[in-house]
Each structure stands twice: as structure tokens, then as C-alpha cells.
Amino acid sequence: MSVPYQRRDTDQKDIVDLGIALQQRSNTMSAVEYLRSQNVGNDVIERVLTEPGRRRSWCR
Template sequence: MADPAYQRQDLRQRDIVNHAISVQESSNTMAAIEYLKSRDIPPDVIARVLLEPQRRRGALPH
């Protein structure tokens, strides 16, 4: 389990990022990037979650 201090605290952003990961898996990375950009997710977060999956934060329950 991820360190609680490192887990995402913004539940809205969590849901957006989780949806983008689903978009990436079912469609493609560019579609996921455009989705995240349209939701004002910071570029560093976009790069981390889509291009470096090993660096994703632990999932929080819905």
C-alpha cells in the first residue's frame, strides 16, 4: 500500500485521472492526454500517470 502522505488527496482529480487511464487503455494515449488537458490537470501529472505508470500513486477507494 502506498504511503498515505503520498496518496492523492484531491478526489475530483483522482476520478479524472482514473478515467484518463481507462481512455488510454481503451483508445490511445493522445486521447487521454487531450482529456486531461481539457480538465486542467497539470502537465507534470499528465506525464507521470500516462507515460510512467510505475510512478502512479496508489488508488484510493471510490
């Protein structure tokens, strides 16, 4: 059985993880700008930066 919406693209996972780390070290706007520059979708950016409880921590 697969996990719904499980990320299959490990490059995208690394990008999102870096965006989250950037938010924690710097600020949210820097993280948003970085993630957008890496072509991460706005829905993903919003979810991972504003709803930490909805992050896929079991996939990391």
C-alpha cells in the first residue's frame, strides 16, 4: 500500500527540505523566493511553510 501523495522525486524532496531549513534559519520570504526559483508549486510552498503539521516527516 502506498502513502497518498508520497513524494517520488528525491530532488524535489531535497529542494523542499532546503526551503524549510532556510525558513528556520532566515525567514519565510527567503524560503518562498528560493522554492519559487526552484519551480516548487505554490500549493506545496504554502503547505510546507505555513502548516508544519502537514509536512511529510515520515518520508524524510
